[in-house]
Amino acid sequence: MKQISDKIQNSRPASIILTIWALCGFPLLCQLFTEWVRIGEWHETVRAFVRQLPLALLGTVVLSLIMTGIYILSRRIWISTLVVGLLMLTGSFVNFYKITYRGDPLLPKDLLLAVDAAKISSGLGLKLTYQMGFFFFFVALSVCVLLPVRSVFAKKGWKAFGARVLICLVPAALCGVYLKTVLWNKKVQTHFGVDTSQFYPMQSYQKAGFVTAFLMYFGALEPAVPEYYSPETVQAAAAALPVGEHSTQKRPDVVVVMLESYYHLDNLPGLVCDTDLTKNYDRYAKEGISGDYIPDKYSGGTESMEFGALTGFSTSFLPTGSIPYMEYVNGEFPCYPRFMKEQGYKTIALHSFDLSIYRRNEVYPAMGFDQVYGRDDFVSPAMHGNFIDDTETARKVISLYEDATADGSSVFMHTVTVQNHIPNQPGEYPEDYSVNITMPGISDYSAQSLKSVATGLRDVDDAIGILLDYFSQSDRDVVVLIFGDHQTAIGDQEGKELLDELPEFTQLSDEEKELRTHHAPYLMWSNFETRNAETAGAMPPYQLLATMLKDYNVVRPAWFDWLADTTTTLKGVNLGRVIEPDGTVGGIVAGANEKQWKVLHQQKILQYNAMFGDGSAKQRMYQ
Template sequence: MIFAMRCLANKLLQYENERVNMNYIKNIKNIKNIKNINLAVVLMANWIVDIIIGCILMFGLGKIDEKYLISTLVVDLVFMIVVYIFEYIKKNDRYDIWIKGFIVAKNIYLVFYYMEHFCGSSKNINPLDVRFWFNGLIYVAIMVFIFAIFYRLPATVITFNVFTFILLIVNLFLVDERGLPFFSADLFSIGTAMEVAGNYTFKEWPQYLCIFIWFLTSTVTTIYVLKMQTKTKPEKTKFNVLIRLACLGFVFGVLTLFLKTNIMVDSGIETYFWKHTKNGVVLNLMMDIKYSKLEIPEGYDVEELEKIANKYKGTEGDGKTPNIVVIMSESYADLSVIGDFETNVEIMPFINSMKENTIKGKMFTSVYGGSTADSEYEFFTGDSMISYPNGAVPYQTYLKGTKFMSSLVRNIQKAGYTTISFHPNEASNWNRTSIYQALGFNKSLWIDDVKNPEFLRNYVTDECDFNMIIDEFENKKADNPLFYFNITMQNHGGYLVKGYENTVEITSGSGKYPKAEQFMSVARETDKQVERLISYFENYEEPTVVVFFGDHQPKIDSNFIEDMLGGSMDNLGIEELQKLYQTPYFVWANYDIEEKEDYDISLNYLSTLLCKTAGLPTSAYQEYLAELSEKFPIINGNGVVDAEGNYYTKMDALEKFDELITYESFIYNHMYDKKGYISSFFEK
């Protein structure tokens, strides 16, 4: 009996265990089914959001085309299906690595696609192009580097997506406002950018919002899938340390590949710094970093430079010391150099009419839409930006902390001049406080020195600005020559400021160009104030020379430029490109000087032209520049135009002409070779 009862009890226990196990297995299957359903819902919701946002961008905002939208949605869907299939058939944790790999790859690919399309690169790079794979490799390296820091995929994905989203928005804004992408040197200009950001209109905010939603949904979906997988808490084991070291080794290898080898050039990739859409955002940035270091010029030899320098002698001038006023007019330009168009009123009637005692023409600058400090640098030093990496701002990078700079200012002081600078904005912009001390100004005036300033579109007016000049000359001592350097602010971008009524309207063509019209409206006011200032000095009792030039062209409507040039800005040759780097200039005197019209030069020669016109002493370096200008009247950051009118890119010119290599060596010696500095050549 007892044996029978034991057998029955064992049978009942076995049955109960089997029932519990079956329920457990059933519960596990139910949980898996629920997870699969939830995953399907999340993936489908992500895809639907992509469709909605894509349609808004295509039909509502016109920011993407049908081909791009369809290809993006197809690739997105394929990745999602693969992830779901692996999750559905998953039998053990070994499947997790494949699921994680596919969802992270999907995230990287879509971020890559978003970045390149919205920045205009997707039409130039494709999977059959090496630039596509180079960009992809850089994106992977960024992701791997972040993973080496956090060692958690969710945190890595979030950080990667936030970083790339910020980079995308910054690039979109900079391209829209200045026509150039983000450069590494821009990190040193954040303070200056913040000072003037208030006048820029974020008119593309609907596009930015759509991109943000796209990034957000991709991030949330990726994190959700990663969280579904087996949760393993990272342990501080030797294996994990090796994984991190391997990740850092991979990143180091990628950096070495791009920065220390010639793989980009050997692959036929050109340095399209102004055509950032040719190479892709991150590859272009990598090229910028590679070439951003100021290298010692090839064949640099101080002894050889001294031999060349000894061939030139400075001059003592004609003994005259006329007052000198130099006005660098913010963003002032004659847009007709880009192409022909008609307006309801003339933009610069007075400046166009100047002939008597006037030298004038087109000034070739090295910057477009910004980086005013580079134009200052070229004027003061006679050095050209051709020797610097694209996007460089010497004031903020290479010359930071410099206590002494051989310059026009110091040389002119030795002729008995008092030197004053005035800029109606913050002194801290572009590191000007310390730079102007290094240049040698006796006194510098800023916005805080302006009593009762008047503003136009939130910037000090040229009328108010020029009143400061007139006041200084009204109160100056007789027979004490004055050098007055002025940077205006009135015409600064942006050019969609609400509440300002444009006075200029483009009457030709069918396009809409609101930025161009607002710019020309304020530039027209500058012409009026220039006429008033010249009228004042015409009656001034002391001999005076006035120099006026625009620091760079404004960044206006892209469609205006393309309509004027008759083609896309992405496909500009060097001659067409240089049309965007021309501004008006004139040298005028209230006494007799030799007159010249259509006398086109680059900005690095302007201070030499000023000294020779005013009869001032010149340094041996200025005599060298005067001779160089006879063969190369135009040298700027983009390239060279020779005396026969032939255009050369920067790279081609430096390879073709030994004279430019010598010029580069002099520039390096002038500013950076403290031991081998040839003072007798640069200083008067």
Template sequence: MAQKRTGLFVTYIGAFIQAVITVLIIEYLYRGGFNELIYYINELTRPFAYNCLLLFLLFSGIRAFKNRMVLLLSAITTIPLLVLAYGSKVKQEIRGEPIMPSDLFLASEAKNMIGFFSSATLIWLVIILILLVLLISFSVYVIPNQKKLSKIQISISSVSLLLCFTLFFVESRNIDSFLKKELRIVNVAWDQKATYGQDGVLAGFVLNLNWLIIEEPNVYSKEKINEIIKNNQPQKYISSTKPDIIMIMSEAFWDPTLFRNVNFSQDPLPFFHEIAKEHTSGYVSVPVFGGSTVNTEFEALTGMSTQFLPPGVIPYLTYVKKPLPALPNILRSYGYETTAIHSYHNWFYQRTNVLKYLGFDQFIPLEFMGNPTYGPIFMKDKTIVDEILQKLDSESDSNFIFAITTQNHGPYNSEEKPENSSIEVDLNGEQDFTIESENLLVNYSNNLLEIDSELNRLIRELETRKKDTILVYFGDHLPLLGDDYQVFREADYYGGDRTYEEYKKMYSTPFIIWDNFTENIEELNISSSMLAPLVLDRANLNGNALTDYLINQYKKNALTNIPRQDFWEEEHIKQNTLNDMKLLQYDILFGKMHLIKDKNSINVSKNYRLGYKDPKVTNVIKEKREGTSLLIIKGENFTPYSNVFVNGKKIDRQYGNEEEIVVVDPGENGVVEIVVKVTDVNDDILAESNLYTIE
């Protein structure tokens, strides 16, 4: 009996040691050094103990199984936690916040983030992962299993596992439990870096699982929604004209001349600065820094604020699963043709489906751009401006175009400057930029100069048109200029003091509202969620209950900017105003949409499609060049993503343009069926041509 007790003691002491060691490794990976780890253990002992308790119960629970299964289950639970810890460190250095539960929906964003890792780091990560798998496989094979587990061990482990899951579910749902209070576990919803820093990685992640569940507000009802609408009746517009409306969200567009301690050899945004003096301009408060573009996009198109949603959540991936009363839907009800254009893949952030639900008639991703021009990484703005002008020349009476450009998105080259650089930078005073920071800023600024030139070209073209036109141009977030705000720190622009003034600097991008039919000039500081109601107001068009509410509050000067929650008091926003907006937003996203009187008006476009037109094959010519038999496919609407299929088999392109694709003749006998299909990098078919047969 004594031997059994000793064995049980050793078993669960082993589980405790395993839990402590795992937490130590997790926190070391996240915090990045032994000094930081020691500080966490000494100064935040209770949160450290909380993390150890969670894992101790888990590791004790899996000891209801035999040795080999214990090892396997330990690996299955531990490896993801280590990845979470290191991934949170990397994401925090780049974006300023750790990995959140909502990031689990971000497969496409994860692919994009790989570009920020060095090749050496990626190689080491792969090597370590392979070694871990080999070590675990070897250990599972070598370690002997017990013949039989005692009933006491099975009982203790079962109770531990039950306690673990109970604690997990109770603690993830209860933000303010007795245990959390005693162990000093907190959730700073607006600052997850602080949450993870205080609570630890595991506890911080578990705590944020609560935010994935949206609970119905106590006061939510049809009567309450109608009361809000009744108290905010909009001005009724009578518009004889429907101006073309263009919104351009330029990724990572920002004004580096805001660095007061930096000298630029020339202005990187000469035209933007000139036009901003002559038209409505200012700053847009955006919800993200350095990435998560679609949160700014979501706000700009819907009028809703992500500040009322769980931290780190991406509405496009989690909530936009049905038609919503967004700006494209509103404008389509007025007879507008609504077009989204983006110089990136159709599948990124699930835009193909999301833009349909927001009310667009068509979405033009990079797969449908016939003659694109590329920079070092992304498509140049020239291509997008060409697409916009082409669309404006179409037969549509009124156009709404929402374009997203990517030319200036990171990562930026930190190793060298561009050839024939037009802009040089240096710091005032005795301090100099590090080489990496100087290269980052020079590359970013040179890109801006080119982007500014394309904005100039677009507006000069719009000035020649007789049709009334509104153009809104804004950035989605500030650029990532080095890890841990490297360039911003060296330029003495950011110090990490967490004041409202510093928050505004890091979460505000410049914007203009240009038009050719008013003389209205304002200097504004607004949230990106105010863009849709302001555009409708400028066009003399009524919106839905939410946009009407927002424009009413804006004109009363009661609501212009919705910052992060901890800064609401700084904006002097009345609590009842925030409560009303939260309810209207809940009604749209999660409720019964009481604010929409005619539910049938919120629907997807029957004509929704990718691209303007399908490819069309008009002729196929067989030809021999330099001894090689070729098929020359003649037609229309071909793009670099248009591929030739012969009798159902994809044939590699030799070369091609918008009217011709050349492939090697596969030498098929008899009747040969030829189809041109637009396919993306995942080999999904997005569009296809008519069937063309030859013999």
């Protein structure tokens, strides 16, 4: 080995050839290995990569320029190989597990969640796959081969280093120009069938490969200004909002509860359970308004649904992969909690987990919450794994509510639970505590994971019963919105989950799979007005609170009034599609009819102005 090393070190042609291979061949092969990690099957990976090759070559240019810059600075080609190799290894690992648990790939905006993801993933038991092992071996072998390669930048010292820094500006400038003129060019993206504005980017990643798609989405981080946006169109849109008649609106206490990973297991054919997992939900649905809505995400991204419900803002109008709490909610942010605070209500937020996740410790005050409580405010709560039991959270809600209303004040209270958070692995609950389930044709691992999920869902239903039983006996008027944030992946193992074992699911089209995994229940109920098992149909998250407030005639701003009124034209947009007035998911947004376009155009203008513009419409929106 030493003889080979000496020959490479003393041979200038060999050094040049290996350097060229490192700068060109290595980044291309790294992309092949990244796709292998994602896909799993080697032959399928090769076929997919051949189709991706033109776009993979576009991504290779950027990686080569990055490696060139590191090489110039460090004078060692093996260092640039090691740095880029480790970045690609890390990216392939995170991308694989994000797809596994969330169903969508790693996006540039996900980098904002690096710290939060590390806190949550510590309990997931993530393991390396053998594909990742081969990838690591390839990187390590490449570095070892390149260790003896001579550098063309032989001089040492500060002057030489300064010169290399100046030379580095060349590949940096070329990289910037290349990104702007090629990878971020809409015409280039359209030519290759990549659409960075689509809500779910998996198709783009499958066409372009991880590196090229990731870099393309880097060029779409900023919110797009709506078409025809101007002071005049903002003023016209604001003027068209309804005038709030607060004197005729009811002023009960308003309680919102978002339940982690709460949904009904009706998408699992053949499931038999010895426990009624929805008895309390069903009991109160007979007195209220209930149904399924369409969440933004699958198996994660809780804050997107929370943000939509509390603000009435659509994440469909934000850059793909946006994380509003991490990016946009600062200062005095316009939303319903702030409106209620201005109406004289006490505003309380409770999350039974770490408040630093999604910056809730900063976001909640920015949204107008006067009192904010988190995991540390519970005293010796019952736990399941790392998470506080949802029934404990229900009792905490009641305790905080009683304290807040003791002086007769009106209250707006928002709660987020956490018990049913992934990983939902086998054995999360003691055997004598767990519900019993049977489901034919699935693996034992999936069956045991499903058992954990079902047990958690039973506890969630118990929490619903505790809350609504309490409020049904209250002598104060209360209106309650309860909704699950999203469905959750069950039995994740080596990139596969329970749904991947079911022919009834795997035989569906990609569109049908998306719709099957993007619905979760909601329940709107009050103790002062009984409904006869009504439904408001399917809707996006941003219509949930607006719809409930309108239906029960609860005090609300003009913005929420307008949103509820628009449901006769469309229920909203989500998953890149129009939700029709009857709740069915229609065609893509580009195919909306003229009336729907008019509503969406006004909605985009007002939301953009409130979030990113001069805010001139906010007073009218929240009057």
